[in-house]
Each structure stands twice: as C-alpha cells, then as structure tokens.
Amino acid sequence: MSTHEAPDRPSRTRLYLLLAPLLASSAANAKGAKKPAAVPLRGEQAEIESVLRELEYLRERVQALQGKYGRATGNAKIRFNYPACIEQLR
Known part of the structure; x- marks a missing residue:
C-alpha cells in the first residue's frame, strides 16, 4: 500500500458518514x-x-x-336477452 492511498480512505469514510443522513432523509x-x-x-x-x-x-x-329476432315466439330454439346486452354495451 502506498502512502498516497492511506489518507484517502479516512476522507472517503467521512464523506460517506456525512452523506448518509442526507441520503436517508431523501429516501x-x-x-x-x-x-x-x-x-x-x-x-x-x-x-x-x-x-x-x-x-x-x-x-x-x-x-x-x-329488431330482426327479438319477437321470437316462446318455442324459439334460441333465447337471448337483447335489452340487457344493449344496456351493458352502453
């Protein structure tokens, strides 16, 4: 480890400690x-x-x-509630 790197680490740690409360409050x-x-x-x-x-x-x-099939008689093969379908589509 060189002498140049040693002083840098404590300042980096101090920077993190100073920024930690700011980052926590912004989060x-x-x-x-x-x-x-x-x-x-x-x-x-x-x-x-x-x-x-x-x-x-x-x-x-x-x-x-x-209009075409709505007046089907009671013995129709298909029964469909046209008014209910129209209301739902509205």
Whole structure:
C-alpha cells in the first residue's frame, strides 16, 4: 500500500458518514411523495377511442338483431336477452 492511498480512505469514510443522513432523509421523502397521475399517450388514447367505436358498433348490431329476432315466439330454439346486452354495451 502506498502512502498516497492511506489518507484517502479516512476522507472517503467521512464523506460517506456525512452523506448518509442526507441520503436517508431523501429516501424517506421519496416514499411519502405521491406520484403524478400518468398522462395517456397518444397511441393509448387512440386505441381506447377505437375500442369505444367498436363497442358502439356492437350495440348498434345487437339492436338490429333485436329488431330482426327479438319477437321470437316462446318455442324459439334460441333465447337471448337483447335489452340487457344493449344496456351493458352502453
């Protein structure tokens, strides 16, 4: 070990001891801080709008099926609650 390295170690230790409380307090503050709400990206917003358009299409399609098959008689092979489906799609 050279004589140049020996004085450096105690100063490095002192530096760590001086910085430790500062680092600990900043870490404690970071835990309590609230993160800002995420802003949707343009791509995400476009995809959500696309899904909403598809849901609107499905609602219109189910309404058309209700008009076509909604008055089925009691002996129909398929029973479907069109009004409940339309309400859920709204």
